[in-house]
Amino acid sequence: MEKQEFKSRIYNELSALTKAMSNPFRLQIIDLLAQGSRTVEEIAGQLSISIANTSQHLQVLKSANLVTVYKQGHYAHYRVASDEVVRSWHSLRDLGINRLAEIDRTLRQFREERESFESISIDELLQKIEQGNVMILDVRPQKEFAAGHITGARSIPIDQLAQRLAELSGEKETVVYCRGPFCVFADDAVQMLTQRGIPSRRLEEGFPDWKIRNLPVTALI
Amino acid sequence: MEKQEFKSRIYNELSALTKAMSNPFRLQIIDLLAQGSRTVEEIAGQLSISIANTSQHLQVLKSANLVTVYKQGHYAHYRVASDEVVRSWHSLRDLGINRLAEIDRTLRQFREERESFESISIDELLQKIEQGNVMILDVRPQKEFAAGHITGARSIPIDQLAQRLAELSGEKETVVYCRGPFCVFADDAVQMLTQRGIPSRRLEEGFPDWKIRNLPVTALI
DNA sequence: TATTTATTCAATAAATCTATTGAATGATTG
DNA sequence: CAATCATTCAATAGATTTATTGAATAAATA
Missing domain, CATH: 3.40.250.10 (Rhodanese-like domain)
Structure with a gap:
């Protein structure tokens, strides 16, 4: 494998992983699932978005290996794929809290x-x-x-x-x-x-x- | 401030931050700047992309407060805005290394x-x-x-x-x-x-x- | 077996992201 | 003060992301 191809493969994969997180609703989903597993319905209710849209966001997270799903009765239960996912989310979250003036302002005001x-x-x-x-x-x-x-x-x-x-x-x-x-x-x-x-x-x-x-x-x- | 608006503001900001990282070249830039500051020219050379394109990616990183710039003589030197940026990048990087089969395969093969x-x-x-x-x-x-x-x-x-x-x-x-x-x-x-x-x-x-x-x-x- | 129910899929238009090109900027140097 | 040089800006076409809609699926229930 050429060095050029090696780097491009690696960074493309990591970019895809990051892209999967880089949507406000998907971040909210990860934050919610950090509490424990939830059904599609519960997640949609929590975020106030449609079931279909929630499902699509969950597919994105699943393809990126950020969440896993198990079915029980009528329901599909989603959960974070590992604690490491939560850790990464918290790392980004804290970066934002500590370094983005707009987030600090919003938190303070609220x-x-x-x-x-x-x-x-x-x-x-x-x-x-x-x-x-x-x-x-x-x-x-x-x-x-x-x-x-x-x-x-x-x-x-x-x-x-x-x-x-x-x-x-x-x-x-x-x-x-x-x-x-x-x-x-x-x-x-x-x-x-x-x-x-x-x-x-x-x-x-x-x-x-x-x-x-x-x-x-x-x-x- | 309404709760709905509060959450949407916060998660939009965090999504923008994450989006700024979610590009293969920008991840490479962060990884490179974790070594120390670099000029636009040096970065472009390292990534084998055009100066103009490099500059644009740097603007994106700068707007997201991930990097800062200082000028010296003819050159603009870019550096990571804080160690926390490097920490977040490492967190994502390690998540990928540990959980993405494709990255593991590429590393192994190489x-x-x-x-x-x-x-x-x-x-x-x-x-x-x-x-x-x-x-x-x-x-x-x-x-x-x-x-x-x-x-x-x-x-x-x-x-x-x-x-x-x-x-x-x-x-x-x-x-x-x-x-x-x-x-x-x-x-x-x-x-x-x-x-x-x-x-x-x-x-x-x-x-x-x-x-x-x-x-x-x-x-x- | 037919019906109900939760979830997923497919198609689409609007918005956003990306690399390229060439010109503009603005500080330093001669 | 003119020339040089690194960097940024602006415009653009092609690619990707997004929410919406309504239909398809597949498991559980009647």
Whole structure:
């Protein structure tokens, strides 16, 4: 094999892989599947796009070996092909968060409107856990909490939070987390808690970040 | 800001960032700039494409904040905007190497043709260095060696290696490295050494991988 | 076996990406 | 100040990507 052909083959393949990721909906799909497997219907609902379109995007991801599928009953369940896919996605995501002014501006604006001014990183949370003075609140849907959550976290899905605020004393500082830095559940929760005088901050990252770092995780059977 | 708009903004930005990387030539440019800054002319020469086309690709990378430029005399010098860019590129690169059968096949075929069957990882090299029985050979051009190399490595640029084989005794095992897993200098060197009965293997990764891990590096003034 | 249901496929037009060409720019040099 | 030189810009045609639509498929259910 000629050197020229070797390089062109390699970089063409890598470009195809990158191209498969380089679409806003497909990035959202990867981010969603980092939580766990999902059916086509669930993904389409989450992204608010048509089933046919979702299916096509999934075919692209599958041809690039970024996701795999297994069928069960009527449904096709998609999942990420490996943790490495999530790692690459997080690497791009963090590059964007740290270096794109427009993303920083959007995040800031969105959170300031919700009075969620300050976030806390996983590393900072780990310190607080060691000190023992923190309450970790998982506001994702019950199913996702059951599939896996930060060990020691308490579950109050965001759509139940308003009615269940009394359960939260506010003795300890509350750290709220959800699916990731672009998941809005935690921001909504912080807004709600702040308005009731319960001091809280959102976790900058999400559950997949915690899990992929092999930090302690609990699943309900 | 509506949630819908928030997500669409964020993922559109991230998709644009990813799209800026998703072209074979632009990936080659990033890989090259991971070595250090280069002029437009040098990049074009390396990729064997026209200056105008190179310039256009560089504009794309620049708009995405992946590279920066500074002018000196007649020349525009481009460099990666931060180490994080290199990290993301490596993450994608390794995802491809580990999960795309076609890349694995191409790498294998190319190296087998050069009798470079086995490579050694940075982690394995570190162990060997500790044991003290390894000779590290840098076969990149002199300039790149001068700009920074693995501390303790010896420099014989690939185009001088044939004449200077006598300098290599073969007492210790030789590990050859160059720019990265797709750099062919090291494979050529291993082929040459193997044919002369000097046992050698190539380093799987390259100098940028070593440097980005903050392992010991030496530069010549 | 016929029907239902989730998903995939195929065709299409609009938008975007790409390499090429040759001219324009603008800083440095003589 | 004119000439030189590296780089960028602009225009363009061909290729690829995208969302939409409606039909096709194939497994499960009645």
